[in-house]
């Protein structure tokens with residue numbers, strides 16, 4: 001488990017609009033990499049190219065290369081469905097399946113692609129992942145109740161449990177705490193810290209303190225002007241980015257002088 | 260003071276509005292109660308004069324002296340033709356709705372959606388004429404084929420006479436209710452939250468699995484409601500059935516051969532020649548249809564309410 005991501009020369013479009021241009025970076029396994037940058041610079045777009053979710057958007061198109069260890073995600077004959085299985089995703093707004101119970105939400109990914117598990121196996125996996133998501137104690141007595149009945153923070157942890165239950169190699173998180181209160185945010189940050197021993201984690205955040213707290217490496221994205229494609233400005237260890245970045249724009253952004 | 264003044268005018272407005280709405284609500288209830296009472300009295304009068312058993316008699320001689328009539332054949336015909344219609348229409352409607360909402364390219368989807376909405380607006384007598392002139396003669400081949408393989412069941416036996424039967428009626432009704440079910444179902448499917456569909460995709464679901472995990476469960480109560488709308492239309496359909504069916508007051512075990520009747524068709528066919536008791540008898544049969552419709556709708560509401568927690572309405 002946990003693979004290294006190597007992106008080279010990646011450009012993504014929405015129809016004719018070029019959203020991000022020529023991005024080259026790598027993401028280390030068993031570590032947390034944070035994406036920061038002003039709104040509209042293409043962080044979400046870039047994140048979604050890493051599990052081939054970008055092409056789900058009408059008009060979405062990608063050029064360039066994404067390697068997961070030695071597998072080319074955009075290679076000919078690669079099935080996007082299996083890519084998404086390997087590269088899990090947690091969204092900005094908690095989105096548990098409203099028609100399913102808490103239990104079924106966690107088990108949802110396991111029932112896909114014609115795989116079938118015994119009930120006892122499923123029970124174990126559900127418990128293990130809810131525990132890992134620090135949610136087990138809060139929901140163990142109501143596993144049969146709908147997931148939409150939980151609080152926002154609990155729902156987000158449920159979504160993380162759902163994503164980890166299929167044992168992906170990589171976990172992508174797009175502003176997972178932006179809809180949550182500070183307590184739930186801390187709970188999720190603890191969780192991320194715990195998960196990084198097993199997964200390659202990429203997290204998009206607008207919260208500088210959060211990036212500083214949870215990530216090992218930080219990538220700063222920016223765009224020259226509105227309507228211009230977003231670009232990677234620099235990527236380095238988080239300590240370095242927050243203490244002594246090599247590009248002036250990064251320092252300006254971090255110290256809140258723009259963006 | 261201007262503030263108080265303003266306050267009282269709004270209150271006055273509120274009062275006028277609430278009196279108006281309360282008044283019209285009560286008026287509506289009173290009118291409905293009056294109609295129901297009138298119909299119920301006439302129905303009771305008819306049933307009292309009935310020399311046969313109102314529920315089990317296979318006969319409709321309401322104008323004879325003494326009058327003998329019963330709804331057995333009508334109840335059977337109404338239920339059977341509507342069940343056939345729903346069994347055929349609902350799966351097809353769900354399929355077309357899914358195609359429009361999740362598979363077809365946008366241009367094609369819009370065109371099909373437009374045509375479906377247009378079909379829903381065609382008057383039922385047009386369907387009736389088309390059914391009698393086109394559908395009936397073209398059913399012969401299909402029915403002979405069915406008879407060849409399933410004739411031994413008696414239910415699907417066929418002798419080759421013009422197919423003015425409950426099965427043809429059921430098929431015609433299916434075609435008639437298909438547009439409205441498709442149209443409502445498509446709207447419901449389009450409402451499926453994108454966030455949930457993306458969540459399923461991101462878990463590694465195929466397109467079909469996304470539909471099974473999110474679209475279908477989310478649209479479930481909507482599909483039921485749409486079906487009820489269609490069923491209501493099928494149960495009460497009058498002109499199209501009266502045009503196609505060759506009615507009789509026997510229950511033929513075969514659904515493919517002519518005969519049978521439905522409540523609405525029977526009322527339309529008999530009303531003109533009916534005398535006093537005859538009309539009351541028809542009113543009584545109409546009330547039974549009304550109760551049947553109420554029961555069906557109640558059942559649907561129960562099914563929907565039982566899983567309300569999971570409906571996605573609170574997501």
Ligand SMILES: Nc1ncnc2c1ncn2[C@@H]1O[C@H](COP(=O)(O)OP(=O)(O)OP(=O)(O)O)[C@@H](O)[C@H]1O
Nearest residue numbers: 014017019038039040041042043044045046057227
């Ligand atoms: N579905 C879409 N269709 C067309 N253009 C889009 C779409 N989604 C995003 N874009 C455009 O792509 C660019 C990058 O958007 P993206 O959502 O990736 O930015 P972001 O960095 O995630 O911003 P935020 O921090 O606000 O989430 C923007 O110019 C945006 O307008």
Ligand SMILES: [Mg+2]
Nearest residue numbers: 043044045174
């Ligand atoms: Mg974003």
